[in-house]
Amino acid sequence: MLKYLAKRIGRSLITLFFIISLVFCLMRQMPVEGYFTNYDKLTAAQVQAGIAQLGLDKPLPVQLARFYRDALRGDLGVSHIYRTNVPVTTILAEKIPVSLKLGIAAMLLAMAVGIPMGILMARSNRTRHKLGDKLGTGFIVFIQAVPAAVYYLFLQLLGSDLFHLPMLVTGSATWMAWILPVVSLSLPNIAYYGMWLRRYMVDETTKDYVRLATAKGVKSSTIMRRHIFRNAFVPMVQYIPTSFLNTVVGSIYIESLYSIPGMGGLLVDVIKRQDNTMVQGIVLLYATVGIIGLILGDLLMTVADPRIKLSKKEGAR
Amino acid sequence: MSSYRSHKEKTLLEQVERALTPEEESALFTPAGYDFREAEKGGYSNYSYWQSTFRAFFKNRVAVFLLLVMAALLLFTVVQPYLPGQRDPNLIYDNPLNGLPLRNQQPNSDFWFGTNSIGQDLWARIWAGTRTSLFIGFVVAGVEALLGILAGMLWGYVRRVEFLFTELYNILDNLPQTLVLVLFSLILKPSIQTMVLAMCMTGWIQMARFVRNQIVILRDRDYNLASRCLGTSTWRILFKNLLPYLVSVIMLRVALAIPAAIGNEVFITYIGLGLPLEIPSLGNLLNEGRLLMTAPPLRYQLIFPTVVLAVITISFYIIGNAFADAADPKNHV
Amino acid sequence: MTETDIILSVQDLDVKFDLRGRTLHAIRGVSLDVYRGESLAIVGESGSGKSVFTKSFMGLLDQNGSVTGGHILYGGQDLAGYASEKQWLTIRGREIAMVLQDPMTSLNPLKTIGRQIEEAVVLHQGLKGDAARRAVLATLSDVGIDDPEHRYGQYPHEFSGGMRQRVVIAIAVACRPKILICDEPTTALDVTIQAQILDLVKALQKKYDLTTIYITHDLGVVANVADRIAVMYAGDIVELGRCEEVFYDPRHPYTWALLSSLPQLGVKGEPLYSIAGTPPNLFHEVKGDAFAPRNPQALKIDFVARPPYFEVSPTHKARTWLLDPRAPKVEPPEHIRQLREQGVKFRAQ
Numbered sequence: 001m002l003k004y005l006a007k008r009i010g011r012s013l014i015t016l017f018f019i020i021s022l023v024f025c026l027m028r029q030m031p032v033e034g035y036f037t038n039y040d041k042l043t044a045a046q047v048q049a050g051i052a053q054l055g056l057d058k059p060l061p062v063q064l065a066r067f068y069r070d071a072l073r074g075d076l077g078v079s080h081i082y083r084t085n086v087p088v089t090t091i092l093a094e095k096i097p098v099s100l101k102l103g104i105a106a107m108l109l110a111m112a113v114g115i116p117m118g119i120l121m122a123r124s125n126r127t128r129h130k131l132g133d134k135l136g137t138g139f140i141v142f143i144q145a146v147p148a149a150v151y152y153l154f155l156q157l158l159g160s161d162l163f164h165l166p167m168l169v170t171g172s173a174t175w176m177a178w179i180l181p182v183v184s185l186s187l188p189n190i191a192y193y194g195m196w197l198r199r200y201m202v203d204e205t206t207k208d209y210v211r212l213a214t215a216k217g218v219k220s221s222t223i224m225r226r227h228i229f230r231n232a233f234v235p236m237v238q239y240i241p242t243s244f245l246n247t248v249v250g251s252i253y254i255e256s257l258y259s260i261p262g263m264g265g266l267l268v269d270v271i272k273r274q275d276n277t278m279v280q281g282i283v284l285l286y287a288t289v290g291i292i293g294l295i296l297g298d299l300l301m302t303v304a305d306p307r308i309k310l311s312k313k314e315g316a317r
Numbered sequence: 318m319s320s321y322r323s324h325k326e327k328t329l330l331e332q333v334e335r336a337l338t339p340e341e342e343s344a345l346f347t348p349a350g351y352d353f354r355e356a357e358k359g360g361y362s363n364y365s366y367w368q369s370t371f372r373a374f375f376k377n378r379v380a381v382f383l384l385l386v387m388a389a390l391l392l393f394t395v396v397q398p399y400l401p402g403q404r405d406p407n408l409i410y411d412n413p414l415n416g417l418p419l420r421n422q423q424p425n426s427d428f429w430f431g432t433n434s435i436g437q438d439l440w441a442r443i444w445a446g447t448r449t450s451l452f453i454g455f456v457v458a459g460v461e462a463l464l465g466i467l468a469g470m471l472w473g474y475v476r477r478v479e480f481l482f483t484e485l486y487n488i489l490d491n492l493p494q495t496l497v498l499v500l501f502s503l504i505l506k507p508s509i510q511t512m513v514l515a516m517c518m519t520g521w522i523q524m525a526r527f528v529r530n531q532i533v534i535l536r537d538r539d540y541n542l543a544s545r546c547l548g549t550s551t552w553r554i555l556f557k558n559l560l561p562y563l564v565s566v567i568m569l570r571v572a573l574a575i576p577a578a579i580g581n582e583v584f585i586t587y588i589g590l591g592l593p594l595e596i597p598s599l600g601n602l603l604n605e606g607r608l609l610m611t612a613p614p615l616r617y618q619l620i621f622p623t624v625v626l627a628v629i630t631i632s633f634y635i636i637g638n639a640f641a642d643a644a645d646p647k648n649h650v
Numbered sequence: 651m652t653e654t655d656i657i658l659s660v661q662d663l664d665v666k667f668d669l670r671g672r673t674l675h676a677i678r679g680v681s682l683d684v685y686r687g688e689s690l691a692i693v694g695e696s697g698s699g700k701s702v703f704t705k706s707f708m709g710l711l712d713q714n715g716s717v718t719g720g721h722i723l724y725g726g727q728d729l730a731g732y733a734s735e736k737q738w739l740t741i742r743g744r745e746i747a748m749v750l751q752d753p754m755t756s757l758n759p760l761k762t763i764g765r766q767i768e769e770a771v772v773l774h775q776g777l778k779g780d781a782a783r784r785a786v787l788a789t790l791s792d793v794g795i796d797d798p799e800h801r802y803g804q805y806p807h808e809f810s811g812g813m814r815q816r817v818v819i820a821i822a823v824a825c826r827p828k829i830l831i832c833d834e835p836t837t838a839l840d841v842t843i844q845a846q847i848l849d850l851v852k853a854l855q856k857k858y859d860l861t862t863i864y865i866t867h868d869l870g871v872v873a874n875v876a877d878r879i880a881v882m883y884a885g886d887i888v889e890l891g892r893c894e895e896v897f898y899d900p901r902h903p904y905t906w907a908l909l910s911s912l913p914q915l916g917v918k919g920e921p922l923y924s925i926a927g928t929p930p931n932l933f934h935e936v937k938g939d940a941f942a943p944r945n946p947q948a949l950k951i952d953f954v955a956r957p958p959y960f961e962v963s964p965t966h967k968a969r970t971w972l973l974d975p976r977a978p979k980v981e982p983p984e985h986i987r988q989l990r991e992q993g994v995k996f997r998a999q
Contacts, residue, residue, distance in 0.1 A: 145634035147580030217743030
């Protein structure tokens with residue numbers, strides 16, 4: 001087990017290193033305006049001086065090495081445009097809790113709604129007319145086909161028109177303002193969980209051991225619960241990291257849509273404003289979070305399924 | 318109970334006997350002669366994979382309907398600029414009476430979809446935008462498919478490159494696609510090429526993995542072992558033995574890649590890294606419409622592109638899934 | 651055998667499947683009496699309907715299948731009319747239990763085998779907790795699994811194929827049924843294990859006073875275990891009789907063909923016998939005798955009218971016009987004649 005874990009973390013670190021270095025190199029291609037607050041007002045000489053001060057004129061490998069050295073000490077540089085001379089880490093530290101709250105709430109809601117939905121759909125699939133199954137499928141098709149950006153917008157519109165929910169979070173006093181963003185953000189995951197759980201449960205239903213359990217004389221509701229659901233739930237665990245990533249990406253959009261002062265809105269902002277160090281820092285954070293999530297997913301899988309032997313794992317996940 | 322049975326049997330016998338005349342009786346109780354070809358006929362009828370696939374697909378009325386809708390839509394987007402009375406999507410139209418731009422006009426008989434906030438014809442813009450978005454979608458899907466299939470086949474079949482691809486996959490898979498998109502658009506100037514490039518970067522490896530998984534399952538099947546024993550070349554095995562079985566998976570991914578590409582484009586546009594306004598796209602139009610969302614009378618500028626987008630994405634999703642289901646031999650009765 | 655010895659009586663059973671708008675007539679008016687305590691073997695090729703037949707006794711037909719005619723009389727009730735799960739729960743396990751073909755997939759991979767047997771014990775022996783656990787251990791010993799204490803907590807993938815099948819049998823027996831249906835119990839097992847499993851079932855049958863129905867296409871298994879044989883073809887029983895009668899004096903051309911196909915009867919150097927053609931497509935209505943197109947000895951009437959059962963002896967009957975007094979004398983194939991001679995010798999001893 002430990003051997004596998006070490007291998008997995010090692011591999012992920014390589015990926016992380018690769019990504020960060022790639023991002024770093026790409027960022028160096030960005031126009032230098034991103035390092036100065038009032039670029040237009042500076043003379044060429046001042047610009048040069050500024051570049052030298054930031055160490056941007058050194059060769060690339062040197063810069064990379066310096067970056068890692070600083071990053072491991074917890075120093076990601078300072079923002080130059082967004083909030084001048086404030087360390088990137090400080091800014092991030094403010095924003096992270098907000099995004100975390102939003103993300104966790106959305107994930108929990110997604111599980112609380114998505115999993116029962118999957119079960120109901122699987123149950124409905126066994127009936128003659130499969131009404132629940134069809135309705136659920138329609139919902140899932142819609143969410144999966146139409147780009148999230150589109151239905152997020154419409155949800156915001158509908159929510160404020162029909163339910164008079166506040167459109168923006170900042171400046172709003174009530175917790176009600178959080179309803180729309182959390183619900184919106186959870187939708188893709190609800191569809192995801194619902195679809196996969198239903199598919200796995202329906203697949204399990206045709207398996208031989210279910211038939212034997214029926215022949216044994218076990219009630220079908222008990223079979224659903226004790227055999228089908230339990231077994232179908234196991235592979236579901238591998239989707240948790242993917243849904244986590246979905247949430248992270250989705251939060252970028254949602255946060256700016258609802259003016260939530262979190263990481264996502266920050267990213268959009270600093271991209272628009274071309275604050276290079278900020279973009280770099282945020283990308284680094286997202287990449288790390290993503291990779292940790294994937295490792296966790298693998299671990300969860302092995303815990304849930306006694307058949308998987310950890311030391312022996314082939315190629316791609 | 319046995320009396321019930323033997324009674325039934327007797328009645329059956331009597332029924333048969335009553336129906337026969339003595340001549341018929343003696344004629345019937347003679348050997349019928351044996352034709353082994355008749356014996357073979359008793360079995361199941363001719364099975365053609367593609368025939369059954371298409372038959373199964375056309376039974377799905379929703380998918381067929383949407384296919385027709387998409388075909389009509391595609392045709393229209395291509396033909397639209399050549400129809401009489403169409404306007405240029407980028408021209409600003411002025412009110413002939415006072416020379417001021419016709420801004421935010423509601424849909425009327427002159428401008429079927431109305432005009433946007435700077436006076437451009439929304440009808441023309443929407444169709445131009447659909448063309449752009451669909452173009453991006455098709456190109457991305459096509460490149461992904463091509464690269465992905467080739468890579469996947471090699472990955473799955475040729476043992477020597479397997480390790481290389483697997484490691485490559487492990488690295489690329491962990492890169493969130495959106496991030497790559499953002500970075501690319503950030504650094505290279507936003508344009509159609511940039512977007513296509515960025516989207517293809519990460520998409521092909523997923524297709525490659527699907528193809529590879531299928532091939533791994535199929536390559537050790539007996540009919541492929543037999544081909545290898547006969548000395549068939551690798552390429553021939555890949556293309557003639559394995560590829561037909563991958564059609565279902567490939568079609569599904571291609572069909573889903575198109576709405577995914579459009580979705581990415583919308584997302585990028587929102588962040589501000591999308592196509593410039595002179596190239597209308599569904600992403601641009603949605604964004605423009607979004608800015609006016611709060612004013613109810615102007616909502617038409619959001620609704621029209623949304624409807625078109627929804628129709629396209631949902632159609633491709635359903636058609637893709639329906640075709641994949643139809644191509645699955647388990648669903649051929 | 652008297653009337654009171656009949657434990658299950660099937661009369662004119664019709665089972666149909668609805669497949670994407672087309673109807674498959676899987677069981678076409680089958681009648682069969684099962685006697686208490688006997689070992690009945692139902693033989694036939696794949697697709698003959700033998701599995702479907704027995705599944706209808708327990709309500710295990712797929713969702714698109716239904717009993718469309720006939721009666722299944724058991725314990726004073728007509729099972730053909732059972733529609734709700736509540737009704738079937740009185741039969742499944744409690745009265746009739748089943749052993750499935752593939753022990754690899756018959757067990758839940760994520761539950762210990764102890765738990766899976768316990769499920770049956772709790773349901774049907776009315777025991778709980780410790781008493782249930784002890785009953786499970788007793789059952790494990792019954793089926794010949796060593797070290798039951800340790801085995802109780804193990805998962806199916808830790809067992810070999812033969813051991814897994816023993817577990818499945820343990821589950822079936824733990825239900826304390828009256829009738830045990832074994833659907834191809836040895837097909838997925840090694841030859842060396844097959845005999846062990848068959849002996850196990852025979853021993854359990856005696857111990858628990860069971861009536862066993864075997865479904866198989868392996869005539870070797872049949873010869874080993876069966877008191878009576880029912881030969882099924884295209885959803886109908888074409889021949890029914892005691893084991894010796896069907897083996898040594900078969901009357902239906904399909905049975906002749908089936909027995910001739912046994913490699914053991916082949917002569918070295920000669921081509922092996924095989925039946926040309928394939929079973930009929932049951933989506934279409936069968937006219938006359940279903941086996942007629944593949945039958946070299948078919949009469950014209952075989953294509954016109956379905957033959958009724960003709961009795962060869964009180965315990966042996968076959969559904970073929972060849973047994974009709976008006977039919978010409980037809981000689982069975984060479985191999986069958988040899989079997990007949992062997993049978994005469996056998997009886998003379």
